[in-house]
Amino acid sequence: MTTPLLEVDGLTKKFGGLTALNKVTFSIYPGEIVALIGPNGSGKTTLLHNLMGILTPTAGEITFKGQDITGNHPWDIVRRGLVGTFQVVKPFRNLPCIMNVMVASLVTRKKWGEWTKRMETRAMDALEFVGIGDMALERAAVLSHGDLKRLEIARAIATEPALMLLDEPFGGLNPAETELIANSIRRLHKGGRFGRLHSEEISMVIVEHKLADLMRIVDRVIVLNFGEVLTIGSPEMVVNDPKVIKAYIGKEVVFHAS
Ligand code: ADP
Ligand code: MG
Secondary structure (H helix, E strand, C coil): CCCCCEEEEEEEEEECCEEEEEEEEEEECCCCEEEEECCCCCCHHHHHHHHHCCCCCCEEEEEECCEECCCCCHHHHHHHCEEECCCCCCCCCCCEHHHHHHHHHHCCCCCCCCHHHHHHHHHHHHHHHHCCHHHCCCEHHHCCHHHHHHHHHHHHHCCCCCEEEEECCCCCCCHHHHHHHHHHHHHHHHHCCCCCCCCCCCEEEEECCCHHHHHCCCCEEEEEECCEEEEEECHHHHHCCHHHHHHHCCCCCCCCCC
């Protein structure tokens, strides 16, 4: 069996008396797209933030490319090839879009010299890839919410990650905008190469409430409920699992495309 790209073992996160994550264990394999779903407050964002180094786990271990990254700084984790986007977009509103992307890829610089030029090219590639290349010189402040979500993804891919964590990439988007981003995600994964950016397949973990859209693009699904892994399986298995349906009862959720 292939070696996992990411191994999460017994990950626990407490906020005072509240256990937001309890002994969460799973692996992500190279080239996989995995959905991370679960009712509101089940711990999805907390899990991603622990993986990104924004939060420090209370217990448990995170291994990425065979190395223990538990409690490492976010920039160190990005440099190793694990990057995430935020549920709430956080652009530098007064900087042009292209600078927003360049700032993100600064973290991964190896040496200066030709670097700035390369970084600019790569930032432009990333913007074109998500479909907002024509907005490169506009301030981020003028972008629509849909375009800001795309900028957020451009910032992540410009760091040339091996594993990308997307927190609600379709959040607040209409169906047409959702389709645009879903297509970028599929292309990013499947093509494996875009512009001068990527030569290898990229793995992804996607948190999303729009399950019908999500189920079309993922290989596996991890379901969280009250901070614990409820089940892990194929999209078909998971959406028909009575445990999962029960966890979602009374919640607004659509499993199947209409
Ligand atoms: P999800 O993304 O699945 O909706 P979250 O990870 O945001 O869930 O939240 C999981 C639980 O942890 C919730 O009960 C939430 O209120 C709590 N929580 C999240 N972040 C914090 C924090 N910084 N401090 C205290 N409690 C938090
Ligand atoms: Mg969340």
